[in-house]
């Protein structure tokens with residue numbers, strides 16, 4: 001490693017240490033690091049807002065489809081396979097385009113990629129709104145998926161690169177707020193247009209054109225990231241943009257740090273070759289990639305999309321029988337997700353990324369356990385099947401003695417009457433091949449709104465323990481949203497050096513989408529084999545693994561400049577134990593047990609201390 005690298009590392013380490021301990025004294029001029037919110041130019045917020053519209057579209061297009069599907073399946077006579085295709089094609093396309101977005105980002109820049117994404121969103125929205133056949137609809141869904149993938153990896157990178165360090169976490173987390181905001185607005189739109197039985201879905205799917213157009217025109221006037229410009233050797237432009245987004249602050253220190261960092265990175269890792277291979281063969285970036293992809297994987301393995309998707313059924317279990325009511329109450333679920341993401345935006349610069357993620361994982365694990373216990377109690381007290389009508393088709397449904405095994409069989413549903421004393425006159429009968437909303441034959445095949453008409457429960461059982469499940473659901477969203485919902489995106493936007501940032505984010509966003517598809521496609525099968533409580537216990541177990549991963553591998557990046565963060569990955573990853581006392585770059589590592597506040601200032605004394613570097617002079 002070059003001496004210059006050593007000295008930059010040392011300087012950055014000292015700066016990093018200072019930023020954790022408190023503001024430096026006797027610093028000439030006000031640097032970006034010392035700014036506070038009152039001196040942050042409005043322009044930075046404007047940039048964050050227009051970029052985060054990409055997050056909004058991500059949330060809207062992934063969220064709106066469930067409500068649209070209720071109308072579409074009736075109007076276009078969609079089979080279960082087509083419904084599945086229309087939902088997962090978007091997520092699959094997002095995975096592919098997120099992975100290829102890294103190349104586009106490095107080549108064309110962040111701004112052009114955001115423009116491309118908004119253009120694609122517009123195109124996809126128009127195709128869906130005017131679609132006359134399910135094939136055209138599928139083309140539209142795949143198109144918006146391509147837009148979502150590019151936006152999901154570009155927007156956090158762009159915001160991180162234009163933000164001043166003290167606000168970066170908050171501004172990048174605003175993108176996550178827009179994602180959950182998009183999901184919430186989608187559920188409101190779904191609710192409102194569900195009353196329009198003819199063509200309501202066209203408005204639901206087509207409305208995404210509006211924010212896409214707004215973003216497209218906004219970005220025509222907004223600048224490219226100064227870091228990308230500098231990397232491409234366009235230093236004059238970079239200086240101008242930096243000056244503009246820092247609103248007349250002293251930009252020299254930041255400009256020099258970025259420039260030196262680019263030069264040294266080129267010396268260290270070379271500038272040619274396939275970026276992903278360079279990332280994998282260079283220790284600090286390989287470790288950062290493991291942390292970034294691991295966080296995204298555990299975000300999806302915590303089961304957020306299953307819980308959100310399944311919330312309508314959870315609400316039905318809790319006694320909400322009407323379709324329309326269930327749609328509106330599912331809106332309440334996405335509203336809860338949104339409100340608690342706001343808590344994340346508020347907390348990220350106060351408590352830091354690491355503590356926020358750890359706390360969130362702990363709460364998520366506990367609430368998943370509560371959800372599982374709720375399902376377990378419901379299963380143990382599952383109502384018995386009391387009527388056994390003659391089944392001429394000899395289906396498997398006639399074999400079940402209670403609701404639980406009947407509801408776990410995807411071909412059967414539970415038909416019953418209910419009064420104050422509970423469930424009575426219940427049977428397990430085959431589901432209609434045309435729609436899961438009714439039975440294939442018998443009293444639940446043509447139900448009316450009359451009070452003596454029987455209830456049809458597909459995919460759930462009536463239970464008096466639904467309040468435990470409901471409580472679990474609310475606690476889950478309250479703990480997941482502020483940390484695990486937001487931090488994987490935020491942390492990924494800041495842990496890679498400039499040359500690896502696009503590719504690193506492309507890989508981690510790709511991992512997010514791949515696990516998103518995997519978890520949602522496997523949920524019903526997992527539930528069939530392990531039952532619902534088994535599935536939720538499984539997610540809780542995966543969250544415990546995630547907790548250990550974060551505990552040992554995620555350093556704190558709060559307050560550091562992007563160029564300083566790579567130093568956090570300079571040494572061995574994933575350790576809370578012994579670390580070497582020094583290395584040839586005059587960088588020392590201390591164990592939390594050796595930590596004395598009198599010597600090192602008031603910094604956190606948990607495992608993150610292992611990453612705090614102290615120069616030889618101050619040792």
Ligand SMILES: O[C@H]1[C@H](O)[C@@H](O)[C@H](O)[C@@H](O)[C@H]1O
Pocket residue numbers: 176179180183299304305337484485486512516
């Ligand atoms: O961060 C987001 C958010 O938590 C969403 O609610 C979820 O649907 C996405 O999968 C996730 O990436």
